Amino acid sequence: MESILPLLEQTHLAASAVRALTDTQKQALLLRIADLVLENQAIILAENQKDAEKMAENDPKKDRLLLHEKRLIDLAQSIREVAALPDPSGEILLERTLPNGIHLRKIAVPLGVVGIIYESRPNVTLDVSALCLRSGNAVALRGGSEAIHSNLALVAVIHQALDEWAIPRAAVTLLPTDRALMHELLTATRYVDIIIPRGSDALIQFVRKNATVPTIETGAGVCHTYVHRAADLDKAQAIVVNAKVSRPSVCNSLDTVLVDREIAEQFLPMLQADFDKWQVTVLADETAFPILEKAGWKRLQMAQTEDFGREFLDYKCSIKVVENLDAALEHIRQYSSRHSEAIISEDAAVCQQFIERVDAAVVYANASTRFTDGGEFGLGAEIGISTQKLHARGPFALEKLVTEKWIAVGDGQVRW
Amino acid sequence: MESILPLLEQTHLAASAVRALTDTQKQALLLRIADLVLENQAIILAENQKDAEKMAENDPKKDRLLLHEKRLIDLAQSIREVAALPDPSGEILLERTLPNGIHLRKIAVPLGVVGIIYESRPNVTLDVSALCLRSGNAVALRGGSEAIHSNLALVAVIHQALDEWAIPRAAVTLLPTDRALMHELLTATRYVDIIIPRGSDALIQFVRKNATVPTIETGAGVCHTYVHRAADLDKAQAIVVNAKVSRPSVCNSLDTVLVDREIAEQFLPMLQADFDKWQVTVLADETAFPILEKAGWKRLQMAQTEDFGREFLDYKCSIKVVENLDAALEHIRQYSSRHSEAIISEDAAVCQQFIERVDAAVVYANASTRFTDGGEFGLGAEIGISTQKLHARGPFALEKLVTEKWIAVGDGQVRW
Numbered sequence: 001m002e003s004i005l006p007l008l009e010q011t012h013l014a015a016s017a018v019r020a021l022t023d024t025q026k027q028a029l030l031l032r033i034a035d036l037v038l039e040n041q042a043i044i045l046a047e048n049q050k051d052a053e054k055m056a057e058n059d060p061k062k063d064r065l066l067l068h069e070k071r072l073i074d075l076a077q078s079i080r081e082v083a084a085l086p087d088p089s090g091e092i093l094l095e096r097t098l099p100n101g102i103h104l105r106k107i108a109v110p111l112g113v114v115g116i117i118y119e120s121r122p123n124v125t126l127d128v129s130a131l132c133l134r135s136g137n138a139v140a141l142r143g144g145s146e147a148i149h150s151n152l153a154l155v156a157v158i159h160q161a162l163d164e165w166a167i168p169r170a171a172v173t174l175l176p177t178d179r180a181l182m183h184e185l186l187t188a189t190r191y192v193d194i195i196i197p198r199g200s201d202a203l204i205q206f207v208r209k210n211a212t213v214p215t216i217e218t219g220a221g222v223c224h225t226y227v228h229r230a231a232d233l234d235k236a237q238a239i240v241v242n243a244k245v246s247r248p249s250v251c252n253s254l255d256t257v258l259v260d261r262e263i264a265e266q267f268l269p270m271l272q273a274d275f276d277k278w279q280v281t282v283l284a285d286e287t288a289f290p291i292l293e294k295a296g297w298k299r300l301q302m303a304q305t306e307d308f309g310r311e312f313l314d315y316k317c318s319i320k321v322v323e324n325l326d327a328a329l330e331h332i333r334q335y336s337s338r339h340s341e342a343i344i345s346e347d348a349a350v351c352q353q354f355i356e357r358v359d360a361a362v363v364y365a366n367a368s369t370r371f372t373d374g375g376e377f378g379l380g381a382e383i384g385i386s387t388q389k390l391h392a393r394g395p396f397a398l399e400k401l402v403t404e405k406w407i408a409v410g411d412g413q414v415r416w
Numbered sequence: 417m418e419s420i421l422p423l424l425e426q427t428h429l430a431a432s433a434v435r436a437l438t439d440t441q442k443q444a445l446l447l448r449i450a451d452l453v454l455e456n457q458a459i460i461l462a463e464n465q466k467d468a469e470k471m472a473e474n475d476p477k478k479d480r481l482l483l484h485e486k487r488l489i490d491l492a493q494s495i496r497e498v499a500a501l502p503d504p505s506g507e508i509l510l511e512r513t514l515p516n517g518i519h520l521r522k523i524a525v526p527l528g529v530v531g532i533i534y535e536s537r538p539n540v541t542l543d544v545s546a547l548c549l550r551s552g553n554a555v556a557l558r559g560g561s562e563a564i565h566s567n568l569a570l571v572a573v574i575h576q577a578l579d580e581w582a583i584p585r586a587a588v589t590l591l592p593t594d595r596a597l598m599h600e601l602l603t604a605t606r607y608v609d610i611i612i613p614r615g616s617d618a619l620i621q622f623v624r625k626n627a628t629v630p631t632i633e634t635g636a637g638v639c640h641t642y643v644h645r646a647a648d649l650d651k652a653q654a655i656v657v658n659a660k661v662s663r664p665s666v667c668n669s670l671d672t673v674l675v676d677r678e679i680a681e682q683f684l685p686m687l688q689a690d691f692d693k694w695q696v697t698v699l700a701d702e703t704a705f706p707i708l709e710k711a712g713w714k715r716l717q718m719a720q721t722e723d724f725g726r727e728f729l730d731y732k733c734s735i736k737v738v739e740n741l742d743a744a745l746e747h748i749r750q751y752s753s754r755h756s757e758a759i760i761s762e763d764a765a766v767c768q769q770f771i772e773r774v775d776a777a778v779v780y781a782n783a784s785t786r787f788t789d790g791g792e793f794g795l796g797a798e799i800g801i802s803t804q805k806l807h808a809r810g811p812f813a814l815e816k817l818v819t820e821k822w823i824a825v826g827d828g829q830v831r832w
Contacts (some may be wrong), residue, residue: 013749016773056500087536096794102783102795112775193805202486212624214633214806235828242830333429359528367518367826376831377520377822378512385676389527389819390630390807403805405521406793407771410783414658415792 005180008113008140008191010170015112015138017167025165026134030083031129032161034076040157041072047153047162048122059335065147068197075123079130087382090137097301102410110136112193116140116186116383117207119199122150127381128181129158135401138171139323140192141184145177149208186211189219193403196396201311202359216396218384219340220311221251223369226328226354227267228345229260230342235366242367243342245278249313251385252340252372256308257319258328261279264321269295282357283307309335325350329357336360340369340386356386361387361394420597424556424607431528432555433583439503441581442550446499449546450492456573457488463569464538471562477536477745481563491539495546495799501796504815505552507766511814516828520832524818526552531601531611532799533558533623534790538566540614543797545588551817554587556608558601561593585714602627609819610809612812617727632812634800636669637755639785642744642770643683643762645676651782652760653686659758659784660744661694665729667801668756672724673735674744679702680737685711697724698730703737725751741766744771748814750778751823777810 003007019361021029037044048067055062063128094106102153114137118124125141132139143151151174159169175185186195186207204219225243227236244256268291275282276298283303292300307318308331322328332341342364343354351365362372372380374395382395392400434692437445453460464483530553534540534577559567567590575585579735585709591601602611602623611631613623614764620635641653641659659670675683684707689696692714700708700718708716723734724747738744748757758780759770767781778788790798790811808816 020736020772031530074829098792098794102787106810113813182617208628214630214804216806217630238828239831242832248829351825355825356436360821362822362824365825367829368831370831371514371518371824371829372822376514378514385737388630390632393820394522394822404809405776406777406778406788406810408783409771409781411769412654413783414654414662415786416658416662416786 001176001178001181004175004184004402005191006171006176008185008188010168011113011138011140011173012191014168014170015110018133018138018171019110019112019136020293021136021167021415023068023090026063026087026136027075027083029167030079030134030160030163031131033126033158033163034079034083034315035155035158037072037076037079037126040153041069044072044150044153044157047149050149055146061146065122065124065150065344066096066122067150073312075126080125082130082134082381082398085134085309085398087135088402093404100413102408102413105407106404111140111401111403113140113191114401115140115142115188115192115195115213115375117182117185117195117197117199117203119144119258120146122142122147122154124198125151125154125174128383130403131315131383133171135398138173140173140175143183149176159393183210186213196386212231216384216386216389216392218396219251219339219387220337221253221387222255222309222311222335222337223252223340223342224256224258224332224336225254225342225344225369226258226322226332227260227263227330228325228328228343228347228350229262230347230350231263231267231344232346233263233267233270236267237274239342239344239366239368240271241278242272244280244317244369245274246368246370247314247316251311252369253313254369255310255312255317256335257317257320258331259288259319261287261321265291268292268319272297275299278315280317283318284315286318287319288319291391292319292325311337329354337387339385340364340372342367342369361385417594417597418590418667420591420600420676421607422742423586423589423591423692424604426584427529427556427589429694430584430587431526431548434549434554434587435526435528435552437552437583439506439789440457442503442552442698443499444548445577445581445583446495446550448580450499451574452573453488453492453495453542453570456569457485460488460566460569460573461485463565465524466565467563469597477562481536481538482568483538483566487539491542493646496543498546498797498814499549501550501814502790503551504818516829517640518824518829521823522703522820523823524822527817527819528609529554530817531558531629533598533601533609533613533615533619535610535615535619536562537562538563538570541567541570541590542798546815547799547814549587551814553817554589556589556591556601558591558598559593564593584594585647589688599626602629612613614800630810632800633804634812635667635755635803636753637669637788637803637805638671638725638753639668639753639756640672640674640748640752641670641758641760641785642674642738643676643679643750644680644744644759644763646763646768647679647760648762649679649683649685649791653690654668655758655760655782656687657690657694659786660696660733661690661731662723662771662784664731666786667727669729669784670785671726671728671733673733674738674747675704675735677703677739679736681707684708684735688713691715694731694734699732699734701734701736704735708735727753733762741769745770753803755801756780756788758783758785766792777801
């Protein structure tokens with residue numbers, strides 16, 4: 001294929017048809033897709049198998065690629081849940097009559113065409129299509145070549161539902177995976193309204209660098225938990241352990257523990273049993289190191305400068321002893337990726353200061369950073385966690401797949 | 417200067433001090449700046465004169481560069497008006513207690529550091545600083561070298577006010593104008609939260625192409641007015657003339673008239689007297705051309721393909737005859753820059769269709785596109801008109817200089 005622009009123009013045209021659907025129609029469309037996913041289970045799994053066979057057995061991406069019966073049931077259920085969420089489009093955000101008599105409204109409308117760039121997970125194809133259609137958007141999917149058979153099978157199912165509703169299939173367009181065509185997608189400002197990269201940091205940085213279409217960065221999470229001198233140490237222990245080991249591969253897991261000097265000798269050894277059990281490697285600064293060494297920790301290393309501000313995505317974390325709240329705040333200002341940050345303290349005034357002064361999408365007092373999630377926050381399925389500040393910050397969910405449109409109705413008004 | 421990153425880090429640090437100001441303090445700070453602008457009038461005008469002397473007498477930018485007593489009074493007044501606008505930060509956007517007991521709030525908070533890249537107008541220095549400080553933000557100003565003396569004088573006045581409030585001067589930072597340092601600003605994702613380019617299309621495209629910091633595109637306006645067969649032709653005449661000639665150099669002025677074939681012969685000659693008076697050059701398509709030629713129009717040319725989708729910013733427009741609403745909508749879909757689009761029709765159902773189907777920041781029925789403006793919409797001074805769909809669409813005013821922050825207060829909650 002020489003150019004994907006003709007495909008993207010078709011998607012752009014199809015966006016009008018999706019935008020014109022009513023709330024009830026969009027719900028029904030999603031429920032039909034959920035049914036068809038289950039009805040076409042055999043074909044989908046067979047095509048998924050073709051992708052799986054091409055991948056080396058020990059490839060860590062294999063688990064993310066594989067579909068099986070249970071996963072399809074979960075996916076269908078997730079589509080039904082999206083159908084049940086309130087439609088974010090159509091809401092009147094502002095309404096006023098101007099002194100000149102013009103009736104002005106600002107309403108929430110679908111974005112138009114949402115571009116998604118993702119890697120091996122075929123579930124993204126269904127999740128994202130459901131979220132986009134639910135909110136009245138068309139979607140251009142640019143999945144990875146390693147999942148192409150799975151993605152084609154899933155999109156065929158969506159197309160069947162679109163056919164039944166007489167909506168152009170281009171409303172859900174699966175783009176070719178040629179790397180050379182990526183640049184066209186990233187700069188198709190005429191046809192694509194927003195691009196969301198989902199995947200590795202390398203992918204996100206590539207998109208950020210090359211896109212002229214507005215993007216939402218769903219970026220890395222370098223998450224700190226600060227154990228203040230007035231912390232309830234049992235709570236602190238439970239929260240730090242949970243934030244680190246419950247699911248280290250996700251962006252809201254803990255990367256660095258900051259602990260007040262005054263309580264470091266008392267608190268740090270409290271982590272030892274759990275960290276041992278979960279085989280957590282600790283990179284300790286020069287103050288924490290001797291404390292942990294004395295306690296006889298396994299998997300202990302001296303932290304290097306680059307071990308702060310690093311997202312580990314593994315059973316690994318860095319630990320730093322700080323003088324006080326100000327020092328903790330300064331460390332976080334320097335090293336945070338502004339995703340999720342937590343303080344553990346029983347001093348409400350100190351918590352409030354931390355909350356006000358930390359610049360991050362989500363700031364916690366006395367809870368695990370692992371809660372940063374659209375589902376946990378009651379927003380439904382999410383596309384990712386936005387670590388930038390425009391449009392959406394934190395969980396990027398259905399409610400944010402809209403933009404604003406001003407409507408001004410007059411009776412001949414002019415402005416000289 | 418080798419790098420502006422140290423300056424930007426200072427601005428980033430100073431953002432905390434601005435963020436910590438109360439609503440009343442921010443108002444008082446702005447009122448003080450307004451007073452100081454007037455008190456320091458002599459110095460400001462003298463420095464502005466230095467810039468003016470360097471510029472050729474016939475340079476069209478000269479008018480935008482020049483300050484004089486009346487302009488300073490207007491600028492001070494505009495700062496007072498910004499002070500009187502409601503503070504957009506601090507608003508609680510969502511509040512709920514999760515089933516696990518975590519108390520969750522989403523609140524509006526300042527963006528942090530706003531970067532503005534602009535050209536010869538020194539008034540932007542004051543306008544933008546006032547909007548940013550009012551909403552609790554620090555600002556990095558990258559003005560043009562042709563206005564450097566004016567900008568230094570104006571920023572000195574702002575710094576005097578900041579000194580009195582013991583806020584670090586870096587809260588309003590004027591960056592050096594070396595072109596080589598521009599790239600650093602555009603990619604300073606660590607210190608700058610948003611960049612807004614104000615100026616020529618070339619500047620906007622340069623920023624869009626090179627920035628990795630999220631940007632708001634305040635872009636070109638290719639604005640259409642569609643005169644439907646059921647239009648009140650007197651209203652249509654008044655609106656088209658107003659939209660074209662009242663201020664052709666601005667982005668909300670008319671570029672293309674679309675007119676239904678059925679009424680073209682009747683309507684188009686109605687524009688002749690006014691267009692003659694204002695010396696408007698018309699680029700007519702093959703159907704409109706003979707009609708206008710027969711009526712004996714001056715300044716008439718046959719439109720070339722590139723005359724549609726073109727922003728004229730001058731006493732010039734293109735005219736095209738269309739079959740019907742669908743043809744008008746298709747033309748707009750292809751050529752619009754999605755800024756402001758209008759229909760003139762007495763048929764409310766047709767107007768409603770146009771409103772729903774046109775994808776633009778502002779859609780008008782029976783009014784001039786010239787109303788697209790923060791002040792006209794009751795939002796106060798604006799930074800520009802956003803033609804993209806993320807964060808802000810249409811007038812980008814004070815209310816949009818905020819982002820969201822999630823605050824989660826728990827009592828030891830963990831997530832397994």
